[in-house]
Structure formats: C-alpha cells, structure tokens
Amino acid sequence: MIAYPFTYRRAQSVKDAEAMLAHAPDAKLLAGGHSLIPAMKLRLANPSALIDISGLPELSYIRERDGGVAIGAMTTHSEVMDSDLVRHRIPALAHLVSEIGDPAVRHLGTIGGSVANNDPAADYPAAVLGLGATVTTTRRSIAADDFFTGMFATALDEGEIVTEISFPIPKRAGYAKFANPASRYAMVGVFIADTEAGIRVAATGAAGCVFRAQKMEAALADAFSPEAVGSISVSADGLNSDIHGSAEYRAHLITVMAKRAVAAALENRT
Numbered sequence: 001m002i003a004y005p006f007t008y009r010r011a012q013s014v015k016d017a018e019a020m021l022a023h024a025p026d027a028k029l030l031a032g033g034h035s036l037i038p039a040m041k042l043r044l045a046n047p048s049a050l051i052d053i054s055g056l057p058e059l060s061y062i063r064e065r066d067g068g069v070a071i072g073a074m075t076t077h078s079e080v081m082d083s084d085l086v087r088h089r090i091p092a093l094a095h096l097v098s099e100i101g102d103p104a105v106r107h108l109g110t111i112g113g114s115v116a117n118n119d120p121a122a123d124y125p126a127a128v129l130g131l132g133a134t135v136t137t138t139r140r141s142i143a144a145d146d147f148f149t150g151m152f153a154t155a156l157d158e159g160e161i162v163t164e165i166s167f168p169i170p171k172r173a174g175y176a177k178f179a180n181p182a183s184r185y186a187m188v189g190v191f192i193a194d195t196e197a198g199i200r201v202a203a204t205g206a207a208g209c210v211f212r213a214q215k216m217e218a219a220l221a222d223a224f225s226p227e228a229v230g231s232i233s234v235s236a237d238g239l240n241s242d243i244h245g246s247a248e249y250r251a252h253l254i255t256v257m258a259k260r261a262v263a264a265a266l267e268n269r270t
C-alpha cells in the first residue's frame with residue numbers, strides 16, 4: 001500500500017488559517033471532512049497539509065441581518081436544519097438541508113464546505129443560486145450568479161476562505177429532489193424562489209454544475225403554478241448521463257421536480 005504523507009494543523013482563527021494556507025499552497029482546509037476525506041481515501045485528492053478550521057466558533061452562527069439570514073461557513077447541516085430562524089424565515093432551505101445525506105453527514109458537513117466543494121449533485125448550491133445568496137470570503141463578497149463556475153469549480157482564488165453565506169428572505173420558495181437511492185445525492189434537485197428581485201429557478205444534479213432554468217423563470221413570472229412549468233420540456237443537451245440515468249431521464253426529472261418545487265412553495269411547506 002502506497003503511503004501519502006500529509007501534515008495536520010488546527011487553525012486558531014480565520015487569520016491563522018489564511019496564514020497557514022499562504023505558506024503551503026497545496027494545502028486543503030478541513031471543514032466537516034465529508035467530501036475531502038472520502039476524496040483522499042479514493043486518492044482523488046493528495047494535499048500536502050490539512051488545515052482544520054472545524055473548531056472556529058467565529059465561523060459557526062445563524063443570524064438575522066439586513067432583512068436576510070446570514071450563516072457562518074462552519075455551521076453544520078443539522079444546525080441549519082434545526083434552526084428556528086431558518087425554519088421560520090426560509091422553510092424551503094431547512095427542508096433542503098434535511099434531505100442531505102444521513103444524520104452522520106448532517107452532523108459534520110458544513111455549508112461552507114459544501115458550497116466551496118461545488119459537487120455537481122450537492123443540494124446547497126441549488127438554494128444558494130435559487131435564492132440569489134451572497135458568498136462572503138476573507139477577501140470579498142461574491143454573488144451566487146458569479147460563484148459556481150463549473151464541475152467542482154468556483155470563483156474562489158487560491159488561499160481564499162468562505163466565511164459566510166447570506167440569504168435574502170423570499171416571498172415563497174420550494175425545493176424538490178429526486179435522490180439517488182444509494183448516496184442520497186441529487187439525481188436532480190430544483191429550487192424555486194419568488195424573490196423581491198424576481199423568480200429564480202436553480203437545478204442541481206442534472207449537469208456538471210448547478211444552473212438557472214431561465215425558461216421556467218419566465219413562465220413562473222407569468223403564472224406561479226405547477227402547470228406553468230409542467231409544459232416546459234428541457235433539452236437533454238449537455239446534461240449528465242451515467243449508470244444512474246440518461247441525460248433524457250434527467251431532463252424529464254427537471255420538469256417533474258420543478259412542478260413539485262412550485263407546489264411546495266405554494267404550500268409554504270416546512
């Protein structure tokens with residue numbers, strides 16, 4: 001068995017983590033470890049150093065701020081799911097998080113890790129893009145529309161740390177996911193939000209990266225009903241095709257999940 005040595009260091013603060021990253025450019029931040037550690041076990045990642053930010057209270061909070069909900073990057077999925085503030089102000093977000101993985105994943109996985117990782121089948125990117133959230137880092141604020149740039153790719157630069165994600169409160173929103181029965185990741189998940197800035201529809205799991213479905217947004221702006229999206233057929237061009245489902249199957253699922261997400265938004269389901 002080939003050994004892949006790496007060093008492990010625990011950061012005492014965000015500034016400390018930044019300084020450690022600057023000195024070890026191929027180091028990786030360790031948050032909940034529920035994407036990074038499996039990737040290392042599979043030899044898909046081989047960092048020279050792990051910088052553990054999991055013990056930093058300054059990155060773990062959920063607050064109402066400027067008419068929205070601000071969530072620190074190290075807040076776990078279960079903390080978001082159980083938050084009275086999130087359940088009351090953005091019930092669709094609490095619902096989405098309740099569908100991530102299983103209890104073990106939700107107790108350790110973090111919002112910052114999920115967003116920074118940008119797995120094409122992850123749930124959080126759909127909410128971040130669907131709600132038009134803002135990702136704050138150690139260097140700047142990045143609008144969701146500019147953050148997710150491709151498969152496992154984001155606008156983050158080398159050494160840049162996600163510190164917070166802030167969500168505007170929608171008038172209504174819903175999320176529907178068709179989960180892979182083995183992994184619980186999204187075969188397709190659709191988040192729909194009726195916001196002050198207009199209707200936003202974001203689909204995850206279907207392609208290499210979360211994306212907005214503009215045709216559906218236009219249809220829902222005319223009539224916010226499941227029927228409005230039910231008649232829209234999505235092109236399979238560029239969608240994922242693998243052992244779990246063809247591109248055509250995923251295209252069909254986008255329409256079905258969009259209908260369910262609108263119905264959930266209308267019910268204001270928690």
Ligand SMILES: Cc1cc2nc3c(=O)[nH]c(=O)nc-3n(C[C@H](O)[C@H](O)[C@H](O)COP(=O)(O)OP(=O)(O)OC[C@H]3O[C@@H](n4cnc5c(N)ncnc54)[C@H](O)[C@@H]3O)c2cc1C
Binds near residue numbers: 030032102112114163
């Ligand atoms: C069995 C299983 C089932 C799962 N099912 C689902 C599912 O259904 N839906 C879903 O969405 N996810 C699922 N996940 C993934 C899970 O949600 C992870 O927790 C999440 O993707 C990554 O968060 P993490 O805190 O564990 O990050 P880590 O694994 O610690 O880190 C992931 C990556 O992000 C980087 N990173 C971490 N924090 C920051 C930060 N603050 N700033 C910059 N970079 C950072 C790390 O360096 C690393 O490259 C599943 C995972 C497992 C193991």
